[in-house]
Amino acid sequence: MNIIEIENLSFYYQADKPVLKDINLTIKKGEWLTILGHNGSGKSTLAKLLIGLLRAKSGTIRIDNEELNQNTVQSIRRKIGIVFQNPDNQFVGVTVRDDIAFGLENLSIPREEMIERIETYAQKVSMSEFLNKEPHALSGGQKQRVAIAGILAMHTDIIIFDESTSMLDPKGRRMILDYMKTLNDEGVTIITITHDMKEAVLSDRILVLKNGEVLKMDTAANVLKDKITLEKSNLELLLPLKVINRLEEKNIKNEELRSYLWQLSLTG
Amino acid sequence: MAIKFNRVDFKYQGFDNKGYLALSNINVSINAEGEFITLIGETGSGKTTLVQHMNALLTPTSGNVTIFGLKIDQENIKKKKFRLNPIRQKVGLVFQFPEYQLFEETVLKDIMFGPKNYGVDEATARERAIKMIKVVGLDESYLDRSPFNLSGGEKKRVSIAGILAMEPDILILDEPTSGLDPLGRDALLRVFNDIHQKLNKTIIVITHDMNTVYEYAKRVLVMRDSYLVYDGDPHTLFSKKNIENWNLDIPDIINLLHHLEKDFNITFPKQPQNVDELLTMIEEVAK
Structure with missing residues (x-):
């Protein structure tokens, strides 16, 4: 079942400078999709269109069989949430608890259930002991985990991670990646926007955008080894694949090493 | 020795008056030329606090930092005629997201702002802007453009050109490549390497990217819970023993x-x- 269906989607700020051109894309329920592309390729714009922060110039977005428009944007935001790049730019509450509650307050949920959901999801991201702390006292990774809890508490089916790990230290990054895996295993549809091939390899499919257009859409394994597509997008082959390329260039045939390096790339 | 930390502690006060130590007994020296240093460590380990002491944005709670001959400590900072401008010019600090700090109508004016602020005349400031825009890998046509219509990577370069135009001896950059695509990241790192090699300046880069550390740094400083725990070359840092003991990203x-x-x-x-x-x-x- 498709949870997201995008047809002929276009967006621009100035008509002569399109940001996204005629995008067609379907995402299945429970799928993990990575969006790759150079800086300015339109990745974040696509994310903002999906959650209704921007309005398309033409084309349609359907989320869970509901067309996104001004009348449906509130109901659709219960189905799709986003974690942004900068952990400092997404806090509104005085405490972590307030912050997780913020999204729920718009859903007119009974107070008891709200309290229960906050506790449940804070625990899920291992932030229970921080519920009464001020968000600014947390590390970047902790802030991103609170943001995730806030989205999960709204029982969304889809989470977009817009370069959510790029500002974190290695430990914070690993933890957020682990949550992405866990959530995906539990059936949450995940869309990650990243420049990091080690992150992209964890997903099922990869969409590559270039100058606002779809350059490639394929399985993660196929995009991973596509040197030409990656180069066109300012991206790099993973190191083991660079080695495979070098061996091919030099006509060195070592099948054991080759398949070993390929497996190594697939595990990120 | 351009910068010398001598038994530096720094304590953030905090609202509860208990405060916490962001730097503990830091002793380190940095040369005015020829160094390419990366500074690594977990979020909250004290990296940014450390570099903010390098151009006297912060004053040690105890101990002192000598920057180009000027001793920064609690006693001196309170003196009326204590002037920090000369060292701020010598040690250029590029904050994280420098692109948020662009504000002029044109790239030219933005790059000229820094040197003019330190008393450089209009013509010299203009000359430096023309020189530095090339150093950061952009051409002169950028000078007439509005900084707000540039890409993220271009904005970063313009803000770095602005700091370079002040002709600092030491250039410090706080996570300069986060959010850039790999090509943009490599291009910017090569710019730093060029500045380091051609202008013989000392570069200090805060980063979480271990590939940057390994491939560019001559010297690595590692912060952990307010302490400086490693000061040495990257190859020894990534020896098997250290990786295991310190849980380093490889x-x-x-x-x-x-x-x-x-x-x-x-x-x-x-x-x-x-x-x-x-x-x-x-x-x-x-x-």
Whole structure:
């Protein structure tokens, strides 16, 4: 079942400078999709269109069989949430608890259930002991985990991670990646926007955008080894694949090493 | 010695009046030329606090920092005629997201702002802007453009040109490449390497990217819970013993090397300096 269906989607700020051109894309329920592309390729714009922060110039977005428009944007935001790049730019509450509650307050949920959901999801991201702390006292990774809890508490089916790990230290990054895996295993549809091939390899499919257009859409394994597509997008082959390329260039045939390096790339 | 930390503690006060130590007994020296240093450590370990002491944005709670001969401590900072401008010019600090700090109508005016602020005349400031826009890898046509219509990577370069136009001896950059695509990241790192090599300036880069540390740094400083726990070369840092003891994230080159050594039961003669060297070494083994 498709949870997201995008047809002929276009967006621009100035008509002569399109940001996204005629995008067609379907995402299945429970799928993990990575969006790759150079800086300015339109990745974040696509994310903002999906959650209704921007309005398309033409084309349609359907989320869970509901067309996104001004009348449906509130109901659709219960189905799709986003974690942004900068952990400092997404806090509104005085405490972590307030912050997780913020999204729920718009859903007119009974107070008891709200309290229960906050506790449940804070625990899920291992932030229970921080519920009464001020968000600014947390590390970047902790802030991103609170943001995730806030989205999960709204029982969304889809989470977009817009370069959510790029500002974190290695430990914070690993933890957020682990949550992405866990959530995906539990059936949450995940869309990650990243420049990091080690992150992209964890997903099922990869969409590559270039100058606002779809350059490639394929399985993660196929995009991973596509040197030409990656180069066109300012991206790099993973190191083991660079080695495979070098061996091919030099006509060195070592099948054991080759398949070993390929497996190594697939595990990120 | 351009910058010398002498038993520096720094305490943030905090609202509860208990405060916490962001720097504990820091002793380190940095030369005015020829260094390429990366500063690493977990979020909250004290990296940004440390570099803010390098151009006297912060004053040690105890101990002192001598910056180009000027001793910064609690006693001196309170003196009325204590002037910090000269050292702020010598030690250029580029904050994280410098692009948020662009504000002028044109790139030219933005780059000229810094030097003019430090008393450089209009004509000289203009000359420097023309020179520095090229140093950061953009051409002169950018000078007339509005900084707000540039890409993220271009904005970063313009803000770095603005700091360079002040002709600092030491250039400090706080996570300059986060959020850039790999090509943009490499281009910017090469710019720093060029500034380091051609202008012989000392570069200090805060980063979480271990590949940057391994491939560019001559010297690495590691902060952990307010302490400086390592000051040395990147190759020793990423030795097997340190990686295990400190739970370090491993550069891709070292990671691949360790995998191959373990699974193919081979030993490479040395740690490769860069990707090209690694490829050549593997080629030899694979034949």
